[in-house]
Amino acid sequence: MKILKATPEHLKELVPLFDGYRVFYKQPSNPEAAHDFLNERLLKQDSVIFMALDKKGKGFGFTQLYPSFSSVSLQRTYILNDLFVAPEARGKGVGAALMNHAKKFAIAESSKGLTLETAVDNPAQNLYERLGWVKDTNVFHYTWEVQTQ
Numbered sequence: 001m002k003i004l005k006a007t008p009e010h011l012k013e014l015v016p017l018f019d020g021y022r023v024f025y026k027q028p029s030n031p032e033a034a035h036d037f038l039n040e041r042l043l044k045q046d047s048v049i050f051m052a053l054d055k056k057g058k059g060f061g062f063t064q065l066y067p068s069f070s071s072v073s074l075q076r077t078y079i080l081n082d083l084f085v086a087p088e089a090r091g092k093g094v095g096a097a098l099m100n101h102a103k104k105f106a107i108a109e110s111s112k113g114l115t116l117e118t119a120v121d122n123p124a125q126n127l128y129e130r131l132g133w134v135k136d137t138n139v140f141h142y143t144w145e146v147q148t149q
């Protein structure tokens with residue numbers, strides 16, 4: 001397995017993974033919109049995407065990090081917003097490899113670290129905790145969304 005930082009040249013392999021990720025979260029499949037969204041993120045450098053590829057270059061999974069900042073610590077931090085492993089690659093260490101690669105990236109960038117949120121019933125919590133992630137039980141997480149007509 002090889003992990004690399006995605007560029008627009010990797011969209012052919014990345015788009016099916018990203019579309020699969022969205023379908024997993026109960027969104028309708030839309031490869032064209034997935035392509036456009038990812039292409040914009042990559043061109044604008046809004047996010048950092050790491051892909052796991054097999055020996056033949058087929059995409060196994062990806063993680064997408066969005067930069068943010070901590071005003072309190074005066075440091076950059078990254079939000080690990082997306083993590084997806086193709087069904088045929090699950091249980092083979094792909095998710096752990098992607099998350100560990102994201103950790104190395106955060107260290108190399110001198111950032112405060114990484115943060116993620118997940119559903120309370122997501123079985124991947126076992127992976128996160130095994131990799132040293134700590135569940136924050138001291139804060140509440142709130143959201144506000146624009147209501148569309």
